[in-house]
Amino acid sequence: MSEKHVDEVSGVETTGHSWDGIRELNNPLPRWWLWTFYLTIIWAIGYMVLYPAIPLVNGATQGILGYSSRAEVVAELADAKAAQGELLDQIAATPVEDIASNPDLLQFAIAGGSSAFKVNCAQCHGSGAAGSAGYPNLNDDAWIWGGEIGQIYQTIAHGIRYEDDPDTRFSEMPAFGDILEAEQIDQVVAYVTSLSRDPSDPSLVEPGREVFVENCAACHGDNAEGLADFGAPRLSDGIWLKGSSDAAIASQIRNPKHGVMPAWVDRLGEPTIKQLAVYVHTLGGGQ
Numbered sequence: 383m384s385e386k387h388v389d390e391v392s393g394v395e396t397t398g399h400s401w402d403g404i405r406e407l408n409n410p411l412p413r414w415w416l417w418t419f420y421l422t423i424i425w426a427i428g429y430m431v432l433y434p435a436i437p438l439v440n441g442a443t444q445g446i447l448g449y450s451s452r453a454e455v456v457a458e459l460a461d462a463k464a465a466q467g468e469l470l471d472q473i474a475a476t477p478v479e480d481i482a483s484n485p486d487l488l489q490f491a492i493a494g495g496s497s498a499f500k501v502n503c504a505q506c507h508g509s510g511a512a513g514s515a516g517y518p519n520l521n522d523d524a525w526i527w528g529g530e531i532g533q534i535y536q537t538i539a540h541g542i543r544y545e546d547d548p549d550t551r552f553s554e555m556p557a558f559g560d561i562l563e564a565e566q567i568d569q570v571v572a573y574v575t576s577l578s579r580d581p582s583d584p585s586l587v588e589p590g591r592e593v594f595v596e597n598c599a600a601c602h603g604d605n606a607e608g609l610a611d612f613g614a615p616r617l618s619d620g621i622w623l624k625g626s627s628d629a630a631i632a633s634q635i636r637n638p639k640h641g642v643m644p645a646w647v648d649r650l651g652e653p654t655i656k657q658l659a660v661y662v663h664t665l666g667g668g669q
Contacts, residue, residue: 495661578620
């Protein structure tokens, strides 16, 4: 029997294979590694037998256990909806003003309202409810129709100037371009801007006050503090929905723009409207 060749450098036997004078060392894999490899093969075969594994044209092998991850997810979602259903039933039966007194309902309503807001309201009011040009910021203290939670609920449920809902909020500012002279409009602009900043022409403030009392105070209040019952905004806080420049204010007086908000109660249901009202009320600006 021929002697086995041993590599002089490493001291390891060679397999006897040689390529271009290069010999192959006989370094077999460790036994533990081989047994681990064999076990993974056995585990894979067992998995294919027990669980869905092999793709077919219209599906996959089902496995003898009949397991379905899709069915498991459906069951988990059903359980989650059932758990939510109990809380939704409680919200539906609880006056919106009383939800905050129940910590569990309040937490659930805020989470649900936040989700509903992102899907239905963020397109106009922004993802953070900070508003945009022509759409009110819901984080501040300026509420045209009132910031109490019941008032917010009414606004969301029935909308503003939404003709398909008989209970919608409705107000309409007349076009004073047909009522006032151009000089009077400049005067009232000077007066209302003076309530929150230095007017462009202080000499117009006092005449503007008279024009305001005679034509605007009936809706906006004697001190321009606004009247939520009429949907007349406060004019003394420096918050201007349609623009804050003298030209923008004059344009709104001359030919006012009237926004429209849809009624959401028929689309989303009362429990979701309550959750939205609670969420908006807790943003920081609710009264």
